Amino acid sequence: MTTRTLTCATTAGLTRAVRALAREHALDPAVRGRLVLSAAEAAGAALRAGRETVLEWTYDPDEGVLTVVLRTPPGETGPVAAADLPMAADAVTGEEVVWRLPASPPPPGSAAPGADAGENAGQDAGQDFDEAALAAEELRAVVAAADALTAEHRRLKDELAETNSGVLALYVQLDERDEQLRTAHGQTLRELEDALRPPPIKADGLELAVHYEPAGTDAPTGGDLYDWFVLPDGTVHITIVDALGHGVTSTRSALNVTHAVRTLALEGHRLQSIVGRTDEILRPFDRSVMATVLLARIDPATGELWLANGSHPPALLLRRDGAARYLEARGRGIGFPLPGSETPLTERLAPGDLLLLYTDGLTESRRDPIEGEKRLIEAAHKHLQSPTEEVPGAIAEDMHTVILHPDDTLALAVRFVGQ
Incomplete structure (x- = not known):
C-alpha cells in the first residue's frame, strides 16, 4: 500500500x-x-x-x-x-x-x-x-445518469398518477357504496318508524295530523309515541307517551305503555283510571319504565273533550277566534310515585277549534319550558288557519329555529269541524 x-x-x-x-x-x-x-x-x-x-x-x-x-x-x-x-x-x-x-x-x-x-x-x-475526451466522457456519464433519473422520475410520476387514479376510483366506489348503505339504512329506519305509527283513522267531524322528529338522525325512534283509535261508542281515543331515554330502549317502553293503554281503553276502563292501571300492569315486568302520559277522548259528534294526564305537558286549545289556553289536567306518570290521574278535565270544542297535543321536545328545545309555552301559542296562532295536515310540522319548524336541548319531538293536531 x-x-x-x-x-x-x-x-x-x-x-x-x-x-x-x-x-x-x-x-x-x-x-x-x-x-x-x-x-x-x-x-x-x-x-x-x-x-x-x-x-x-x-x-x-x-x-x-x-x-x-x-x-x-x-x-x-x-x-x-x-x-x-x-x-x-x-x-x-x-x-x-x-x-x-x-x-x-x-x-x-x-x-x-x-x-x-x-x-x-x-x-x-x-x-x-486526452483530457478533453475524458471530460466529455464524464459529461456524458453525468448526463446519462441525469437522464436515467429523469426517466425514473417520469416512471414514478406515471405510477403515482395511476395509483392516485386507482385510489380515487376506489374512493368513488366506497362513496357510492356508503351512499347505497345510507339509503338502505334510511329506508329501513323509515320503514321501522312507519311500522310504529298507528294507521290513520277517519272520524266524521275531526281532522287529525301528526309530526314526529327524533332527537338524532342515527335513531329514527325514541320514547315519544302516539296512538289513536275509535272506540265502540264512536268516540276517538288519543294517547301521547313520552318514555324516559332515547333510542330503541325507550321505544320499547313507550310501546308497552301504548299497548297497555289501548287494551284498557278497549276493555271499557274509565279514562281517569287508565294511567294508574297501566302502571300496575307494567311494573311487574319492567320496573325501569318511566313515562309521562296524556290521554284524550273526543266525541266527533258533539265536540266534547275529556283529558287525563300523567305528569305530561298540558294540551293547548286554540279557539277559532284566536283565544288560547293550556288545559291543565292533574296526575302523575307511570313509574312515578303515586301514579295515576285525577278526575278528567272536560271541555267542549266548537267547529274550527284546534287542539294541540305534544311532548316536551317541542317546548323545551331552548331549555326554558315557560318561554317555550309562550312561543308555542304564538306559533299555533300563526298557523291556526293552515290546513290541518300542515299544522304540526309547521309549528315544529317554528319552534326549532334554535335548538339548545335536542329531544324527540311529537306534535299532534286535532281540529273539530263538526258533522
Missing part, C-alpha cells in the same frame, strides 16, 4: 491530476467527474489566493479502496460542508478533505501523476490521455 503525493498550484493542474489518478484506478466516469469537481471546489479558495494545495492518494489492495486527501493551507478550504460537494466527502477538517472510494488497482507499470507545482501535472508525469 503506497501513498503518493502531488503539489498543485492551479485549478487546471489539480483537475488534471485528479482526473489522471481516477483514470488510473478505473473509476466510473460519473464518479470521476464528481471527484474532479469536488476537488476543484474544495481547493478553489486556496488556489485563487495563489496558495499551493497537496493532493495525496493511497490505494488499499486488501479492501479495494482508494483514499484521496486534498490538503490546503490552514484556513484555506473555505466554508465547505462534506455533503455539499458534488462527491460527498467522508471527512472535512480545517485543512483536509478526504474521500474513500471503491476502486481497482492501477495497471502494472502505470505512472502516477508527477509533481510540477500543479501547473502541468498530467503532462509532466508522462500521462498519455
Whole structure:
C-alpha cells in the first residue's frame, strides 16, 4: 500500500491530476467527474489566493479502496460542508478533505501523476490521455445518469398518477357504496318508524295530523309515541307517551305503555283510571319504565273533550277566534310515585277549534319550558288557519329555529269541524 503525493498550484493542474489518478484506478466516469469537481471546489479558495494545495492518494489492495486527501493551507478550504460537494466527502477538517472510494488497482507499470507545482501535472508525469475526451466522457456519464433519473422520475410520476387514479376510483366506489348503505339504512329506519305509527283513522267531524322528529338522525325512534283509535261508542281515543331515554330502549317502553293503554281503553276502563292501571300492569315486568302520559277522548259528534294526564305537558286549545289556553289536567306518570290521574278535565270544542297535543321536545328545545309555552301559542296562532295536515310540522319548524336541548319531538293536531 503506497501513498503518493502531488503539489498543485492551479485549478487546471489539480483537475488534471485528479482526473489522471481516477483514470488510473478505473473509476466510473460519473464518479470521476464528481471527484474532479469536488476537488476543484474544495481547493478553489486556496488556489485563487495563489496558495499551493497537496493532493495525496493511497490505494488499499486488501479492501479495494482508494483514499484521496486534498490538503490546503490552514484556513484555506473555505466554508465547505462534506455533503455539499458534488462527491460527498467522508471527512472535512480545517485543512483536509478526504474521500474513500471503491476502486481497482492501477495497471502494472502505470505512472502516477508527477509533481510540477500543479501547473502541468498530467503532462509532466508522462500521462498519455486526452483530457478533453475524458471530460466529455464524464459529461456524458453525468448526463446519462441525469437522464436515467429523469426517466425514473417520469416512471414514478406515471405510477403515482395511476395509483392516485386507482385510489380515487376506489374512493368513488366506497362513496357510492356508503351512499347505497345510507339509503338502505334510511329506508329501513323509515320503514321501522312507519311500522310504529298507528294507521290513520277517519272520524266524521275531526281532522287529525301528526309530526314526529327524533332527537338524532342515527335513531329514527325514541320514547315519544302516539296512538289513536275509535272506540265502540264512536268516540276517538288519543294517547301521547313520552318514555324516559332515547333510542330503541325507550321505544320499547313507550310501546308497552301504548299497548297497555289501548287494551284498557278497549276493555271499557274509565279514562281517569287508565294511567294508574297501566302502571300496575307494567311494573311487574319492567320496573325501569318511566313515562309521562296524556290521554284524550273526543266525541266527533258533539265536540266534547275529556283529558287525563300523567305528569305530561298540558294540551293547548286554540279557539277559532284566536283565544288560547293550556288545559291543565292533574296526575302523575307511570313509574312515578303515586301514579295515576285525577278526575278528567272536560271541555267542549266548537267547529274550527284546534287542539294541540305534544311532548316536551317541542317546548323545551331552548331549555326554558315557560318561554317555550309562550312561543308555542304564538306559533299555533300563526298557523291556526293552515290546513290541518300542515299544522304540526309547521309549528315544529317554528319552534326549532334554535335548538339548545335536542329531544324527540311529537306534535299532534286535532281540529273539530263538526258533522
